[in-house]
Amino acid sequence: PGGFSAEAVRHDFPVLHRTVNGHPLVWLDNAATTQKPRQVIEALTAYYGLANSNVHRGAHTMAREATEAYEAARAAVARFLGAPEPESVVFVRGTTEAVNLVAQSWGRAHLGPGDDVLVPVLEHHSDIVPWQLIARETRARLVPLPLTPDGDIDPAAYADRLSSRTRLVALSHASNVLGTVPPVREMIALAHRYRARVLVDGAQAVAHFPVDVRELDADFYAFSGHKVFAPTGIGALYVKPEVLAGMGPWQGGGSMIESVGFDGSTFAPPPQLLEAGTGNIAGAVGLLAALRWLSALDRDAVAAYEAGLLRHAEDALSAVDGLRLVGTAAHRIAVLTFTLAGRDPLAVADWLDRDGIAVRAGHHCAQPALAHYGLTSAVRASLALYNTPGEVDRLAESLTRLRRSGPHAPPG
Numbered sequence: 392p393g394g395f396s397a398e399a400v401r402h403d404f405p406v407l408h409r410t411v412n413g414h415p416l417v418w419l420d421n422a423a424t425t426q427k428p429r430q431v432i433e434a435l436t437a438y439y440g441l442a443n444s445n446v447h448r449g450a451h452t453m454a455r456e457a458t459e460a461y462e463a464a465r466a467a468v469a470r471f472l473g474a475p476e477p478e479s480v481v482f483v484r485g486t487t488e489a490v491n492l493v494a495q496s497w498g499r500a501h502l503g504p505g506d507d508v509l510v511p512v513l514e515h516h517s518d519i520v521p522w523q524l525i526a527r528e529t530r531a532r533l534v535p536l537p538l539t540p541d542g543d544i545d546p547a548a549y550a551d552r553l554s555s556r557t558r559l560v561a562l563s564h565a566s567n568v569l570g571t572v573p574p575v576r577e578m579i580a581l582a583h584r585y586r587a588r589v590l591v592d593g594a595q596a597v598a599h600f601p602v603d604v605r606e607l608d609a610d611f612y613a614f615s616g617h618k619v620f621a622p623t624g625i626g627a628l629y630v631k632p633e634v635l636a637g638m639g640p641w642q643g644g645g646s647m648i649e650s651v652g653f654d655g656s657t658f659a660p661p662p663q664l665l666e667a668g669t670g671n672i673a674g675a676v677g678l679l680a681a682l683r684w685l686s687a688l689d690r691d692a693v694a695a696y697e698a699g700l701l702r703h704a705e706d707a708l709s710a711v712d713g714l715r716l717v718g719t720a721a722h723r724i725a726v727l728t729f730t731l732a733g734r735d736p737l738a739v740a741d742w743l744d745r746d747g748i749a750v751r752a753g754h755h756c757a758q759p760a761l762a763h764y765g766l767t768s769a770v771r772a773s774l775a776l777y778n779t780p781g782e783v784d785r786l787a788e789s790l791t792r793l794r795r796s797g798p799h800a801p802p803g
């Protein structure tokens with residue numbers, strides 16, 4: 392490889408060539424979900440058209456083929472994350488299910504009264520609520536990690552909150568609302584000094600920069616396929632092998648057992664232990680295609696391109712009168728969350744939609760992060776590798792036109 396061209400990759404995404412409300416689509420809702428390259432769409436069509444079968448069970452050709460495809464996807468995820476072996480990867484529905492799995496399986500066995508779970512205030516609700524639920528059940532304590540005004544995790548507070556009571560730190564590799572990319576490797580090393588485990592929510596990270604779970608020394612690493620150009624309903628949880636070996640079941644059912652009798656059951660080893668029932672086989676096939684597609688790109692060049700796009704977007708949005716950007720951490724992904732003076736965020740999103748520009752407005756499933764800025768709602772433009780400076784200019788131009796139009800809605 393060498394170098395990266397957004398214009399070139401755009402050809403792989405059919406949906407980027409449609410119009411919305413009479414305008415060429417500008418998809419700036421990538422933190423919610425990314426669009427799919429035709430390689431992924433074709434893999435799904437080929438699977439359902441020619442190769443559909445359940446895995447592992449039947450002793451026939453197509454069952455074997457489906458099993459091979461499913462396991463090839465697992466191996467691809469392991470390579471993608473730098474995991475030591477495919478068996479350390481558990482298929483899940485997405486990041487939300489991965490966190491719930493860890494809370495229910497690992498958490499129930501390892502948390503008790505007097506134990507702390509540390510969670511930064513900027514987390515997505517899916518990395519807060521599962522810990523709240525298991526903490527209530529086990530009488531452990533959920534400890535919020537405060538933010539700096541820029542939206543970084545306050546390093547002094549982190550050092551202060553860590554203690555011999557800390558069992559787990561759960562944090563995002565990149566924030567979906569502020570974009571913040573915390574110094575995860577250093578934070579994990581510090582947590583390990585207290586023998587705490589660390590779960591990293593990689594939902595917003597994997598599409599933007601290469602990840603190596605061994606270099607991070609993460610105990611758990613979760614991501615959702617649909618945020619990395621793959622279908623919805625499939626995701627992966629990496630678990631460090633020595634941690635995985637000690638984990639018990641969370642959901643019971645088919646394919647996670649060795650033998651079942653009414654006097655008790657014995658269980659399959661992980662990862663099957665944690666994969667009860669029929670998995671999302673087509674989703675895994677799509678995920679394999681997406682990871683192949685992404686891995687063929689020069690990932691460092693992609694990250695450099697996105698960093699340039701972020702700078703361009705910051706400049707363009709800063710020039711819009713009355714626009715306030717929230718989240719100014721030095722190290723972040725290209726997520727721009729903002730408010731426009733005198734305008735309700737939902738009305739802003741609606742205005743942009745009429746110009747064919749898709750952004751999200753609301754609390755972004757991160758109410759505590761917005762509350763840190765005194766907000767309950769904001770507009771978010773989240774960029775991906777196929778976005779261009781021209782699209783960012785269309786966003787800024789539409790916002791400027793909105794700003795100049797009357798009458799103003801009351802402040803939201």
Ligand code: PMP
Pocket residue numbers: 422423484485486487488515517518563565566567592594595615756
């Ligand atoms: N964590 C983060 C940081 C996210 O951005 C998201 C999705 N917005 C999730 C977790 C949840 O992912 P999913 O809905 O795919 O389970």
